Amino acid sequence: MLFFSLLVYVLVLSVKAGVINIRDEKPICRSYHTDFTKSIDGWTEVRGATRTWEMTPEGLKLKLLRPERFTRLIDSSSSKKLAYNDAEGEGATFNASTxxxxxxxxxxxxxxKVGGAVTAMILIADDKDEIDYELLGEGNGLNEQVQTNYFWGKNIVYGKNGGEHEVDGSISSEFHTYEIDWSPEQIKWSVNGKIIRTKSRQEANGEYPTSPARVQIGLWDGSRQSGTADWAHGPIEWNGLGNEITATIKSVEIECNPEHNIIIH
Known part of the structure; x- marks a missing residue:
């Protein structure tokens, strides 16, 4: 890990000094496989939290912790009189190193498994370009669901670019593999090796993610805002759930495109 950090540091200095002549937008990217049953090398919890995750024989367990106190409220300004919680649970978010x-x-x-708790796998850029999976649990009479989405950071529009998908088997009690394949021409989302959605740059009419992005995985509480809570199959009803909701990450594989990245291993 120390060698990897030094290598990244040297490459960054070389780029800044002009020793390595590349386009400014060409990032240093590490292609690697992480087996979370063994290690979290190459990953950082964004807030430095330690109580919201743990290593287990199954993998990295992300925890969404129950708020110390919360009140269930109704948004009277919404036409559906949507419910929400006035406090949200604390979750875990991990970023890749490059x-x-x-x-x-x-x-x-x-x-x-619980509605209102969102399990997320995201490519997120500094300028808010984004490509993602968001997995929703059971709640409000709705089944578990896989959702895909993307955003163009220069013009973020919610509710426009999303997709809803069903997969074989339970997404909360069984391991599934979710993949995003991102190229200059198109984005492909796959589950267990089967393509479930494709979006081309041409179809996006130029509003297409093109900025260097970091892989991010996390578990967050969607209960605080009424509209978000409704979308997330929530809000979370903590009574009877105990003190935490969990998701388990078994492994992550990152493969950088060699034409558009400086690749390190």
Whole structure:
């Protein structure tokens, strides 16, 4: 890990000094496989938290912790009189150590079972370009669901670019592998090796993610805002659930596109 950090540091200095002549937008990208049953090398919890995750024989367990106190409220301004919680649970978010401009990543995991808790796998850029999976649990009479989405950071529009998908088997009690394959021409989302959605740059009319992005995995509480809670099959009803909701990450594979990245291993 120390060698990897020094290598990244040297490469960054070389780029800044002009020793390595590359386009400014070409990032240093690490292609690697992480087996979370053995190690979390190459990953950082964004807030430095330690109580929201743990290593287990199945993998990295992400925890969404029950808030110390919360009140269930109704949004009277919404036409559906949507419910929400006035406090949200604390979750875990992990970032990969480098950025990627085009390439492929896959995550093998079991998602959170409870509606209102969102298990997320994201490519997120500093300028808010984004490509993602968001896995929703059971709640409000709705079944578990896989959702895909993307955003163009210069014009973020919610509710426009999403897709809803069903997969074989339970996403919370069984491990499934979710993949995003991102190229200059198109984005492909796959589950267990089967393509479930494709979006071309041409179809996006130019509003297409093109900025270096970091792989991020996390578990978060969607209960605080009424509209988000409704979308997430929530809000979370903590009574009877205990003190935590969990998702388990077994492994992550990142493969950088060699044409658009400086690749390190």
């Amino acid at each position: 950025y990627m401009l085009y390439g492929r990543f896959s995550v093998t995991l079991k998602s959170a």
